[in-house]
Amino acid sequence: MTDELYEKGMLRLHWAEMHTPVLQQIRERFRKEKPLKGLKVAMALHTEAKTGILAITLAEAGAEIRLASCNPLSTDDSVALALRKGYNLDVHAKKGESQEEYYKNLNAVLDMGPDYIIDDGADLIAMVHTTRRELLPNIKGANEETTTGIVRLRAMANDGKLEFPVMAVNDAKMKFLFDNRYGTGQSAFDGWMNATNLMVSGKHLVVAGYGWCGKGVAMRAKGLGASVIVTEVDPVRAIEAKMDGFEVMPMIDAVKIADIIMTVTGCKDIIRKEHFQVMKDGCIMGNVGHFDNEINKKDLSSLSKKVTRVREFVDEYDLGDKRLFLIGEGRLMNLAAGQGHPAEIMDMSFAVQALSLEYLVKNHKDMKNGVYTVPNSIDVTIAEHKLKAMGVRIDSLSDEQRSYITGWQEGT
Ligand code: ADE
Secondary structure, eight states, rough: OHHHHHHHHHHHHHHHTTOOHHHHHHHHHHHHHHHHTTTTTESSSOOOOOHHHHHHHHHHOOOEEEEEEEEOOOOOOOHHHHHHHHHHHHOEOTTTTHHHHHHHHHHHHHHHSSSSEEEESSSSHHHHHTGGGGGGGGEEEEEEEEEEHHHHHHHHHHHTOOSEEEEEESHHHHHHHIIIIIHHHHHHHHHHHHHOOOTTTEEEEEEEEEEEHHHHHHHHHHHHTOOEEEEEEOOHHHHHHHTOOOOOOHHHHHHHSSSSEEOSSSSOOOOOOHHHOOOOOOOEEOOSSTTTSSBOOHHHHHHHHHHEEEETTTTEOSSSOOOEEEGGSSOOOOOOOOOOSSSSHHHHHHHHHHHHHHHHHHGGGOOOSSSEOHHHHHHHHHHHHHHHHHHOOOOOHHHHHHHHOOOSSSOO
């Protein structure tokens, strides 16, 4: 079984390798130049195949790596084993960690005394500012992968509590425009299909939140034939959703007609007691936000007479007068029940990670404590590589056109 699991992990890594051309190009350069030589990098990302390729890339750049998962349910055990056995990497992750095991693994990663952190959700960064403060003097900087993490870190920076520079990888164009929208749009349904083996077409599907991730989920739900309803608290985003062709209404009204609900907000208690009480029998709920607090499981349990696992990643809550279903324990269903974003997407996101880390290593001495935007030159470099890999050519400006659009003297 262990051999089979190892082989499966190696195959998944090789497949991811084959479909991440931009990262492979960076890997090739890093292997020669060794920009991370002698540095310790603590990583908390979803431990699956694409993450594995990033970890291998950083190790080949000369770094000592330790990797844990940033979610108790998002580890692909086959990949974790292949990284340990096939690549000799220090991986502290397994699928289905208890809360205690989750923090034990994050602490094990931090025990290396990192120079840099690569985080997804900001748990490692929060820990070195609270329970593991002894590590702060050695830390030169960090990268943060996701919207939720950036929100947390900006709050820390605003309170004057952030004690090193952090690159907002999420906010790079080559990350959020593709990963958040097309990545989440596809992987949410990878999780849905794997968890339920049920139709989307012909159903009322409620998307909570119309940020970049919510936009992707709504777009793909529409493409799969669902009648899509969006709920929002932001008036501008609500108009965007309406003009994109979706129904918009308050959650309390939406849940009454929902067959499927997907939360994608980054906020807590989006679905709570008052909503469960008026839902239809058979409604299936899943979360695609970073933390498992968008669907209030305490409220759901308190209303239920019995909870039964009815499929590998689906729990049935029996409320007496109706049954409600929850995918992946309310943890992000695209990784708890699916395999995460497609490799072609993570190719761009993890290229931003690799180049942002290189940037931090080169520039950290001149950077103040705070959250930094990834330089536009990194976005452009990655976009150019990606276009080439996709076999797409584009036009370029003539000198005359360039002086026209950068000048002010010439009108029509
Ligand atoms: N695979 C690795 N990291 C991921 C992320 N943040 N979202 C989706 N899939 C991923």
